[in-house]
Amino acid sequence: xxxxxxxxxxxxxxxxxxxxxxxxxxxxxxxxxxxxxxxxxxxxxxxxxxxxxxxxxxxxxxxxxxxxxxxxxxxxxxxxxxxxxxxxxxxxxxxxxxxxxxxxxxxxxxxx
Amino acid sequence: xxxxxxxxxxxxxxxxxxxxxxxxxxxxxxxxxxxxxxxxxxxxxxxxxxxxxxxxxxxxxxxxxxxxxxxxxxxxxxxxxxxxxxxxxxxxxxxxxxxxxxxxxxxxxxxxxx
Numbered sequence: 001x002x003x004x005x006x007x008x009x010x011x012x013x014x015x016x017x018x019x020x021x022x023x024x025x026x027x028x029x030x031x032x033x034x035x036x037x038x039x040x041x042x043x044x045x046x047x048x049x050x051x052x053x054x055x056x057x058x059x060x061x062x063x064x065x066x067x068x069x070x071x072x073x074x075x076x077x078x079x080x081x082x083x084x085x086x087x088x089x090x091x092x093x094x095x096x097x098x099x100x101x102x103x104x105x106x107x108x109x110x111x112x
Numbered sequence: 113x114x115x116x117x118x119x120x121x122x123x124x125x126x127x128x129x130x131x132x133x134x135x136x137x138x139x140x141x142x143x144x145x146x147x148x149x150x151x152x153x154x155x156x157x158x159x160x161x162x163x164x165x166x167x168x169x170x171x172x173x174x175x176x177x178x179x180x181x182x183x184x185x186x187x188x189x190x191x192x193x194x195x196x197x198x199x200x201x202x203x204x205x206x207x208x209x210x211x212x213x214x215x216x217x218x219x220x221x222x223x224x225x226x
Contacts, residue, residue, distance in 0.1 A: 004154075032213050043116065043203060043217030044155070089154050096168060097211035098145060102154025 003027045004092050006103035015112050019077040023090030023103055026071065030101070031094035035064060035075045038087040038105070048075070052094075080110045114138070116218030118204050124224045125194055133189045133221045137206030144187050145205040145215055146179055155203050155217075161187060162210045194225045 005024045013019045021035075031052040036044035050057040050064045050073070057064050063076045077084055090103040117136045125131050137144050143162050147155035157171040163184040172178070176194075181187040191198055201222050205215035 034213060036217075041219065043205075043219050046214055046216060049214060091154070091213075093213035096170070098143060098160045098162075098207075098213070099157045099168060099171070100145075100147075100155075100213060100215065101157070104153050 004103040010107040019080045021075040030092040034091045036089040118218040135204030141206035143207045147203040149201040
């Protein structure tokens with residue numbers, strides 16, 4: 001039972017354009033959401049988060065949008081840079097303290 | 113400052129052997145989390161500690177898996193009588209605050225059971 005889903009295994013974007021990564025969840029208990037970025041041979045790195053009391057959070061080139069009614073969140077990267085090429089994981093918390101539930105990941109490739 | 117470190121980075125063991133995986137959290141981080149990640153999937157929660165107290169072990173697959181953090185710093189995840197299905201990347205994370213969702217991950221230990 002996959003409670004957090006990233007339905008796009010991969011995404012390819014031209015440098016300078018917008019990257020949009022999507023994530024859907026099924027458990028209405030989730031109330032905190034995070035995006036992690038992972039480079040090869042490294043652990044996931046925390047990128048940005050959003051609480052369910054907000055619908056948008058912005059940090060530099062990265063913005064996360066949350067649509068609670070649709071149980072959907074997205075990560076926008078503008079402008080995309082080749083160094084953004086990595087695997088991006090969506091994660092959710094709220095069912096029990098400390099426990100994160102992750103999606104399967106989306107491989108983002110930004111072409112120069 | 114130093115991030116989360118894990119050792120060994122790679123471990124190959126024969127079926128039936130016990131293994132111990134070590135995690136050294138970021139200095140000052142009070143909580144420590146263990147996850148397991150299969151190829152092509154996201155990390156899957158196993159257990160976590162606030163200081164030395166194990167708070168939630170609901171993700172441990174069976175009683176062959178155990179974890180400890182006796183002094184509230186370094187943690188060991190032990191798998192007894194390993195099976196091939198235990199092969200995975202085992203990831204450790206730590207957080208500055210108790211039971212936080214903002215977790216900082218180590219590079220992982222790749223376990224292969226032959």
